Structure formats: C-alpha cells, structure tokens
Amino acid sequence: MPSVLFFVLFLSSLHFSSSQRYNSLFNFGDSMSDTGNVQIATLPYGMTYFRNATGRCSDGRLVIDFIAQELGFPLLPPSQEDHDFSRGANFAVVAATTLGFEFFNERNLSRGLWVNASLHLQVDRFEKLMPSICGAPQECKDFLSKSLFIVGEFGGNDYSTALFFAVPIDEVSTFVPHVIKTLKDGVERLIQLGAVDLIVPGVLPVGCFPLYLTNYPTTNPEDYGPKTGCARRYNALSWLHNTLLRRALDELRRKYPSVSIRYADYYSQIIDIALNPLKYGFTAGALRTCCGNGDGPYNYDQTKRCAEKDYTVCSNVSTHVNWDGIHMTEAAHRVIATGWLHGPYINPPILRSGQR
Template structure:
C-alpha cells in the first residue's frame, strides 16, 4: 500500500511537472512590436542608471532593469529578445521590433496636423510589421514554412498609442482634439494585427495603454489647483486617464471585431490600465512604500512627484532613490523593474490577460 501511494505521488508530481514544462515551452519564438515600454535596444539614447538593477549597464531599455516583455520571455522559456537591428544575430527564437518614441500612426498623420516636429522615429505599427515581414524569410524560409513556424510563436503587438497622444499633448493641443486621434490609433493597431495574422500568426496579445494620468511627468507639467481634476483614491489626473480609458475602449472593440473575423486565432487583450490603476489605489499591496506617483530616478521638480523636466533621469541634477523596488515610476513616464515584474505576472498567470499566457486552456 505504501509503495502504491509513493508511485501515485510520483505520477502526480510528474504530471504537474510535464504540464508546467509544456505550458512554458509551447512557444518556439516570441516577437514584439511597440514603443519605449518594450524596446530592448533598437534605440539607445541613455546611459546608467538605466539598466542598473539587473543588467548592470544600459541596454536601451527605459527602466532600471527588465521590462514586461523580458519577464514574458523568461516565463515562456525563451531568451530575452534581441532588437531586430542587432548585427549578425540569430532571430530563430524571436526578435523585438519596438522603438523608443514610436507612434502607432505614420508621420503623415501628424504632418497634416502641424505636429511632425514632435516626432523623431519613423517606426509606426506598419513600419514595424514591414520590418518583420522582410526579416521572416531569413528565419523560417518559404511562406508556408513561416506559417507553420508562426503557428508556434507568440506575438505581442503594443503598447501603441502613448507617443501619438504625447505628440498632440506636448504640442499644445487640447485633450478633446487629442482624443480624436484614438480611432485612428486603434485602427492602425488592428490593421497591424491583421497583417500579422495574414503572415501566419495564431496567438497574439494586444496591450492597452497605461494610466497616463498617473505619470509623474504629466502630473508635474499639467498640475492643477482644482482638486476635482484628480481622482480622490488615486491622485491621478482625471482627464488624461479618461483619454487612456477611451483608447482602451476602442481597442477592445477592434479586438472583438478581429476575433469575429478570425475565430481560429487567439487575440488577447493585455490590461496595462487596470494594473496601473491598482498600483495607484493601493501601492502598499505591491510593496511600493514610496507610492505610485513619485519618480525614483529624477530631481525635485514643481511639486511632490520628484520629476523635473530640466534634470531628467541620467542628466545632471538627477539622483536615484535608494531602492527602485519601492517605486512604480522609474523616470516619470516609464516604470521600474519591480512594477514590470508584477505586470508580467498578471499576463502570465492572470487576471490581466484572459486566458493567461501560461494556462492549459490556451495551450
């Protein structure tokens, strides 16, 4: 009897181990598209202290350490993604097409509105998908072979939109005018996803935009003396979070449309916004004892957010907090490795991707 119990326990543990391995290794490659929230080195514009926590040197990542996409790669058993501009690199396990400052929309959209001076990277959704399409044959060969290859790959398309709205807001446009960008932005993201499906993608994650009203940069530059302009529970700027919410509502509609059009394809929404909102409401729940609205790497600015546009992170006059893990915000607009780890956990295991990436129901 004792032997039977031992054998049973061994079989059960072996089953759970094999299930865990199959879930974490079911993808042969990971491909990412987006902006500074996920760029791993296509644009390198800053030095230390960027990268200080994990890498010990700057890598092009806009954080003190790893990004959400790095933790996703680790979670599914793949290496950190190389930037697609890397020389003499193998991309057989994936590549990163994200660029710092990349908008979803092309330059023409902003040029027509007199806003093109605020852009310096030509890396829209369609530009990034173009790069992917050109690289694909060197990874997997003929179109049918690439479709087979992509059927075992995970693609993350976004976050896109933050830089489109930044361009309008920093260009002095009203929040009402900038909100009219949202239908164009979300349509561009959907068109990018549809192009990737046409190439063979069958498992796609589409992240929302963040709670931009909780960014120390916005809270400092657009501070208000009216308490009604701020959420009573979060302290975040309502009008900017309303813009994020509107974008995400339209993005969900686009995803719903794509799901109906491509029922055999898994298209999942990743909710950056909900997690960011929860950080702001209850930072201590996640160990952020310095709160969600105070920058770690920055300088005393106009108010309480430790952000100063003239002494940004890695510039003279800025300093780094003693422990980045106690902060959500790294530099006023990007997050710390600690925040990225928590967000990635919500994508890998739920509830902020449904079904979660590591779920038997999606394998």
C-alpha cells in the same frame, strides 16, 4: 505516496508544456518594450539587472524580458542589429507611434516625432526578415503558428506628441479612432502573415505618471482621483483608447475565429497598484519618480530628467513603481508580467492558455 509523486510530476509537465509550447516570440511596440533598437540611455538606466545601459527605459528588465525568461527564451534581440532571430525578435522602438509620419505632418506635429518607426514600419521590418527566420511562405506559416506575438502597447506616443505641443485634450481624443484603426490593421497584417496567437496590450493610465502630473497641474481637486491621486482627464483619454481597442479586437475575433487574440490590461493593473501599492511591496507609492530631481511631490522636473542633469536615484529602487517620470521600474515590470503570465490581467493567462 507514489500517487502523490505522480500528481506532482503531472502538474510539472502541464507547466512545462504550456510554457514551452511556443517556438519563438515576437514583440512590437515603443519604449515600454524596446530592448535596444534605440540606444538613447546611459546609466543609471540598466543599473539594477544589467549593470549597464542597454536601451531599455528602466533600471532593469521590462515586461517582455520577464515573459521571455519565463517561456524559456533568451532575452529578445533588437531587430535592427545583426542577430539570430530564429527564437524571436523585438521590433519595438523608443518613441514609436501607431500612426505614420503623414498623419502628424498634416497636423503640423511632425517636429515632435523622435523616430519614424510606426507600427506599419515595424511590421514591414518583420515581413522583410521572415525569409531569414523561417524560410519559404508555407514554412513560415507553420513556424509562426507556433509563435507568440505581442503587439504593443501602441498609442501613448501618438497622444503625447500632440499633448506636448499644447493641443487641447478634446482634440487629441479625436486621434483615438485613427490610432485604433491603424492598430487593428497592423494586427490583421500579422494574422495574414501567419500569426495565430497574439496579445495586444492597451495603453497605460497616463494620468498616474509624474510627467503629466507635474507638467499639467490644476488647482481643482475634482480633477484628481480621490484615492489614486491620478489626473482624471488624461486617464479618460487612456480609457477611451482601451474601450475602442477592445471593440476592435472583438471584431477581429469574429473575423478570424481560429486565431487567439488576447487583450492585456495595463490600465486596470496599474490602477490597482496605485490604489494598493503595499499589496505589491511598493512603499513609495505609485506616483513618485525614483530617478529625477524635482522639488515637487512627484520628484520630477522636465529640465532635470533622469541621466541628464542634476538627477538623483532613490536609495531603494524596488520600492518604487515609477522610474523616470513616464517609465516604470524593473520591480513594477515584474509585477505586471506576473499578471500577464498567471492572470488576471490577460484571459486566459499566458501560462494557462494551453493548446488551442
């Protein structure tokens, strides 16, 4: 009996050491992980967990919130407010792009940018805050070596900015190498500042989201996945981005062999949810919006979006994957966070990565 008790205590200590080994958590990204840098939403955003709109583009918590809670951190404070950032900060901004203003301005697309908060500017913000977070450069190197960095997702808004202005998808695909190079450069900047443990998510399969399915329909059944119902050409764009991103991360691993750089696979995880919604408890499937008011199959109407006009909220949010047409419900964020914390959508998983 004592040996069994010892074994249980040993396992508990392993979990504690892996989940408590970080002294801070830093996040960069867009609306998938913004926790309040842009306060654009009102209720019913935030209705499930916070009972109030917090700037999160969901009914409740996001993947980054579940990760912070599991690692024993407070929910990450938005970096653009006055907070104590000694245990981490969130630099993500709703509608943020990877590429800077100039790239879109040169292509006459800058009018489609909601914010000027590119990855480069988010890293700038982090660098300016570093002295107040960790002190002198060498102190920061030591501090950041025990911190976890999540960089992304980035890229979705770079492509949607062009797609929403009717730029052909083949032309939008030419943006991908620019996005990946800028994302790679941003990750490398963080490494040079002292980051040694980074997670870089790929983009989501946007062809599975009601906004794209509703706004860009076709009459050809071959344009849709026979099992998922997702739009193939938009998912192909996401696939291209993720393929090039993984190559770029491999290059960084070879250049910085002592740094842990892990890819988080949003794409495969959401495709699995779309294929097997009941496996995850989603009886409403993956393609139907919870908060919206459309007459079509996806409950999405661009003129009646969630929290704007004549919208309705589904009676049981937890059965839905999609919240407002492009963002996910808290229930979906929880499932995805579990796939990152315990596997298999990050290798090694966050809670089983151990000491490097």
